[in-house]
Every structure is written in structure tokens, then in C-alpha cells.
Amino acid sequence: MLRRADNVSIRFQKFLFRSKGRAWLRVGRKEYPGGSISQEAYLKEELQQHQKPILMMAIDNRRYWWFQDRFYWENDNLDGDDVHALLQTRNQRERQRIDRARAMVAMGEEPRTRERGTYRTTSNSSCGYEIRGDVECVAPPRSCSLTTLFR
Structure with a gap:
């Protein structure tokens, strides 16, 4: 299972008087040192993570990935x-869900809730129900319910 890790960050610390440094992965309150790496290689990885996921480190049974400025962990040995x-x-x-929500707002509709095989709308239509097809929407008599109308 792949999960987003909001408590993970990375930092690069250059060694004193050397061309290399170390990347530190912070998970929660703990920091884990990575291997020795040049600053150029670190910057290359930082750019590359925008295009493809980079495996950062394995801690216990979790593997941490860096992709599009976010961190994720998994324990299924995914590549x-x-x-x-x-x-x-x-x-x-997620993009499709946002697009649908924007389209509904643009059309002035409110989200529909599912109710026992019928669609109940919260808009001010004549009967309060959406009926699909070539059927005219007619308000049911006060003495009957929708369950008796559709038997």
C-alpha cells in the first residue's frame, strides 16, 4: 500500500572543506543520514523527482519515495x-473529482444523494425527484410515497 508521508522532509548538508555532503531524511522527529553525495548529484536528484519517483531510503519495513515535492512510503517492495x-x-x-465538482457548481446544481434506487435532488424542482427518460415529473399525491409508486 502506498501512502503519503506528510511528516517527511529532506535537507542537504555540505561537508566542511569538501565538495561532497550528506542528504538527511527527516521522518517525524528523527533524522536519518543518507550516503555521501556531491551537491550537483543532490540537485540532479531534486530535479529528477519531478519526473519520476526517487527511492530515498528504507527504514524498518518502510521504503520512502520522493515524487513531485512530496514524500510517500510503502511496504510492498514496489519499484x-x-x-x-x-x-x-x-x-x-482527484483531478476528475475536482472537474466534476466545478462543472456542477457552474451549472448551479447541488450534489445529489442516493436514496433507495432513486436520485433525490436538493433543488426546488416540482416534485423533488429526478426522473430519467421521457416521463413527466408529477408530484405524487400526499397519501402515497415513492415506494408505493414504483412497485
């Missing part, structure tokens, strides 16, 4: 292509 595919589909679903 970079798997992580990329999962995150791209997650982003697409």
Missing part, C-alpha cells in the same frame, strides 16, 4: 514504475 503508475492514477482521479 519506481509501480509507484509512478499508482500516483499518476491517484492524481487523475
Whole structure:
């Protein structure tokens, strides 16, 4: 399972009098040192993580990934292509959800709630129900309910 890790950050610390440094991964309140790396290589990885997930470190049974300025962890031994595919589909679903919500707001509709096989709308229509097809919407008599109308 791939999960977003909001409590993870990274920093680069250059060694004194050397061309290399160390990247530190902070998870919660603990910091974990990475290997010795040049500042150029670190900056290259920082740019590369915008295009593809970078495996940062494995801590206990979790593997931490860096992708598009966010951190994720997983414990299923996924490779970079798997992580990329999962995150791209997650982003697409979220984008579609936002687009649908914006379209509904633009049309002046309110979200519909599902109620026992019928769609109940919260708008001020004549009967309060949306009926699909070539059927005219007629308010039911006060003495009957929708469940008796559709038997």
C-alpha cells in the first residue's frame, strides 16, 4: 500500500572543506543520514523527482519515495514504475473529482444523494425527484410515497 508521508522532509548538508555532503531524511522527529553525495548529484536528484519517483531510503519495513515535492512510503517492495503508475492514477482521479465538482457548481446544481434506487435532488424542482427518460415529473399525491409508486 502506498501512502503519503506528510511528516517527511529532506535537507542537504555540505561537508566542511569538501565538495561532497550528506542528504538527511527527516521522518517525524528523527533524522536519518543518507550516503555521501556531491551537491550537483543532490540537485540532479531534486530535479529528477519531478519526473519520476526517487527511492530515498528504507527504514524498518518502510521504503520512502520522493515524487513531485512530496514524500510517500510503502511496504510492498514496489519499484519506481509501480509507484509512478499508482500516483499518476491517484492524481487523475482527484483531478476528475475536482472537474466534476466545478462543472456542477457552474451549472448551479447541488450534489445529489442516493436514496433507495432513486436520485433525490436538493433543488426546488416540482416534485423533488429526478426522473430519467421521457416521463413527466408529477408530484405524487400526499397519501402515497415513492415506494408505493414504483412497485
